[in-house]
Amino acid sequence: MHVHHGQESQPGFLTQPQLNDHLLHRLHDLQTRFRHIPQPSIAELAEELQLPITQVEAVIDFYAFFHRQPRGQTDILFSNCTSCGDLALMQQLCDRLQVEPEQTRADGRISIGQASCIGMCDHGPSALVNGIPLTSITAELIEQMAALIESDTPVASWPENWFRVGNHIRKEGLLLSESFEPGSALKSMRGRNRDQLLEAITASGLKGRGGAGFSTGMKWQFCRDAESTTRYVVCNADEGEPGTFKDRILLNSHADEVFEGMTICGHIIGATQGYLYLRGEYRYLLDALNTTLQRRRDAGLLGANILGEGIDFDIAIVVGAGAYICGEESALIESMEQKPGIPRIRPPFPVTCGFRNQPTVVNNVETLAAAANIILRGHEWFETRGTWQSRGSKLLSVSGDCARPGIYEVAFGVTIEDILHDCGATDVQAVQVGGPSGSLVGPDKFSHCIAFEDIATGGSFMIFNHTRDLLDIIGKFTRFFAHESCGFCTPCRVGTTLLNNGMQKICSGHGTAHDVDELARTAALVSRRSHCGLGITAANPIRDGLKHFPQLFEARLLHQEMEPEFNLDASLAEARKLTRRDDAEAHL
Amino acid sequence: MSKVRVATTSLAGCFGCHMSFLDMDERIVGLLEHVEFSRSPINDIKHCEPCDIGLVEGALCNADNVHVLREFRENCKILIAVGACAINGGVPAMRNHFSLQECLEEAFLDEIGVDNPHIPNDVEIPLLLSKVHPLHEVVKVDYYLPGCPPPADAFVKILTDLLEGREPALPKNMLHYD
Amino acid sequence: MSSINIDGTDVPFEPGQTIMDAALAAGVYIPHLCHKPGISPHGSCKLCTVDVNGRAVSACTMAAAEGQKIENNTPALNEVRKSITQMLFIEGNHLCPSCEKTGDCTLQAVGYHLGMLDGHYPQFYPRREVDASHPSLVLDRDRCIMCELCVRASREVDGKDVFAIGGRGTGRHLIVNSATGKLADSDITTDDLAAHICPVGAILIKDHGYEVPIGRRTFDLHSVAETDLGEVKLTKTRHHDE
Secondary structure, three states: OOOOOOOOOOOOOOOOOOOOOOHHHHHHHHHHHHOOOOHHHHHHHHHHHOOOHHHHHHHHHHOOOOOOOOOOOEEEEEEOOOOOOOHHHHHHHHHHHOOOOOOEOOOOOEEEEEEOOOOOHHHOOOEEEOOEEEOOOOHHHHHHHHHHHHOOOOHHHOOHHHHOOOOOEEEOOOOOOOOOOOOHHHHOOOOOOHHHHHHHHHHHOOEOOOOOOOEHHHHHHHHHHOOOOOOEEEEEEOOOOOOOOHHHHHHHHOHHHHHHHHHHHHHHHOOOEEEEEEOHHHHHHHHHHHHHHHHHHHOOOOEEEEOOOOEEEEEEEEEOOOOHHHHOHHHHHHHHOOOOOOOOOOOOOOOOOOHHHOOEEEEEHHHHHHHHHHHHHOHHHHHOOEOOOOEOEEEEEEEEOOOOOEEEEEEOOOEHHHHHHHOOOOOEEEEEEOOOOOEEEOHHHOOOEEOOOOEOOOOEEEEEEOOOOHHHHHHHHHHHHHHHOOOOOHHHHHHHHHHHHHHHHHHOOOOOHHHHHHHHHHHHHHHHHOOOHHHHHHOHHHHHHHHHOHHHHHHOOOOOOOOOOOOHHHHOHHHHHHHOOOOHHHOO | OOOEEEEEEEOEOOOHHHHHHHOOOOHHHHHHOOEEEOOEOOOOEOOOOOEEEEEEEOEEEEHHHHHHHHHHHHHEEEEEEEHHHHHHOOHHHHHHHOOHHHHHHHHHHHOOOOOOOOOOOOOOOOOEEEEEEOHHHOOOOOEEEOOOOOOHHHHHHHHHHHHOOOOOEEEHHHOOOO | OOEEEEOOEEEEOOOOOEHHHHHHHOOOOOOOOOOOOOOOOOOOOOOOEEEEOOEEEEOOOOEOOOOOEEEOOOHHHHHHHHHHHHHHHHHOOOOHHHOOOOOOOHHHHHHHHOOOOOOOOOOOOOOOOEEOOOOOEEEEHHHOOOOOHHHHHHHHHOOOOOEEEEOOHHHOEEEEOOOOOOHHHOOOOOOOHHHOOOOOOOEEEOOOOOOOOOOOOHHHHOOOOOOOOOEEEOOOOOOOOO
């Protein structure tokens, strides 16, 4: 998996900025055209792209948006996120159109399925309709959708306002309150050498906004100092953590800052090629992003000899295809290399051996936007907000049970209580900070702060009031990880499925104290022994739940020594049907 | 001192474990000084009385297997899963590769030479579970004796240990899954 | 020479060696399934998980470094490894009595070494495809443990690219590099290391099953490790991760 055959290092400057021949893009084209990847096209594509057939096959089966069997002319994927999903609405549409979930109706007109969080958590129940987000779905809207589908109305002719995606910026802080003139940060570099620019980033104390919080200045320095002639800058826009949508807003309204941050990073570390890895769920932003890139090229802010300063740098966009794991930086790089997104062995880290085995900086969207502003406004500007260990501001994606979901740019150090007050959340049972991989926080910890030294977060902030079944939510989060595990290492591949099975057993009222013990035991193993961050955090919802909300588990348990691992009576159903028996002995 | 009561049964198994048990040959005489058998194919007693030790061979493949296993669990202080089938489904679990419908149609409808093809549905015949399962997925199992079958020496060892009040253990060379 | 410390014993290492390399060179057994000297390390089975200065790492991928204090052969770690081995057993269909590899299977031998009695977890009983298309090889995916030794052996040693893993999560499965996806249409031969390297019974040479009588097979005569547990308790034990 980590042998990079057929991918020799090459200077990437200005080669195919549109990446038309990228395997993920070609498969997307096939999927769009034929509603699936036809078997004969696999060998053809492999030959044309000079890739092993197995690589094409593996990629098709790895990414959720590629299918072997035809999907419907209208393919609807309902988010199953606790904030932007409502599977009752999915069922309503299925019932209305008489189609089973994940199956294409016989007339080929419709298929309906699930997707992990699509980043529309501030819009209520949402779905991807032929890849485009349709937001704020209600039961009435489902009826209208059904009518359009039955009347064979192409999605392009559906009411435009159904697909409206707003920014919902509720609170502007350090970053969002400033207006940004494209090119201004680049121009401000004049008169400063690379060391001075790097020093500005380092001095600002900027840490990675994806959640891990590694020093951005150090990352750039490690990459700059790594032995090589070719380096890359990658912007991680694979915002897959359920409940996070702040990158969507940045890419929608602050793309210049992000691209400028990448360009500055390229200049500092000595890279001439940058890539933005955009999650497949945000493909609807692609045209606008490419337009921005072209506008920047036309304005001399991208391409050869930027601003006449002899800086060469260009940016191309790679679009993912439905895989949470690709948010992990080394999995993202594998995906950029046209492979399944399987995290690499680390060390070596991407800063020394990343894309095409060259030193690579992978930064979060928000980190790069902040970096551009730090260069423009100085590190002192940045330090006016936040705590000493967590300087600056953080964009929070607030969703769930509150009056005003949306983007809140807060200074690090803000308490959970304050945020709940700002967004109009009452009767709060718990907050999931940092998404399912983060922490489940109860009222006893609402006085804690959002900061790397207290409760760290990539930005997801999901609120659950007392009407919610928190155990069921833990179950949903656990199912999410089982679905998204890449399957590379045993503890995560098998363990996340065991955890999911265990949680579903307990949630459905069939668990015993023994099952809870087993869950805790497996959770400990998965957390400690997995290959990457996904496995290491996959049991967080269960572990936090058992620690802070044990009564939720206890209340659902059967008070007996053991309950079978499967439903005995249901296990006889097939035999009952085949024998047409329904006597007393035909049940357990 | 009253004797230790032992029950044994074979669910979806081949009785190979029982045969191996009997391979202890003359040592069974010594064992009978301390042990008396309740329900067992060895003596044809049909129901399990309250016992100290239950040895269960075979997997769960039908409703009757579940009833018998539950009878054993309710009556035996110590329940021992004996052999590969009891522990992970073993050879009977090879049918899990197919759906129940495929299995029954192959056996009773499509197989060459089938006379009067129909899927048996007499109420006396226990219904098959959709999949074959090991014992510990349905009841709590106290000890596991792997092997296909476990050697006679392993039966002697586990029973002797239990009779003498020790936590049962096997010498390493006696542990195998085949 | 520099050294690392494994379970209280100093073990020398040379620059470039992993913890596993150094341990194996010194005759210290660290349980493993996806590792094979001479093939690039993989770090996927996680059986070689060790605690280095308190941190869990894979011995096969972590470079040996001066000052590493490594816990390896401890009851707690062996219990964790037993759980991982059980996970490998229950996610596939490992029915030893009906497998031609029995007695020569490393997964089985690791189970013996760790005193594994049962699968512990509920069985997944997946339905996986068998590929018997090749005249002299059979691919039984029921027994595949996703170690990718065949994948790596084919690429690195045989100079081919016959195998890969497709799918994701528990849906991962071995795929074959040919237009039909069948082994018969690939360029594998019985001379390839990939045809022989499988630690379990997933890739087998046809017509050679059960040639060695019971009692004389590899793991009838040998333990998978130098060091071994003398006795197996027949009751469940627990691991102590936390």
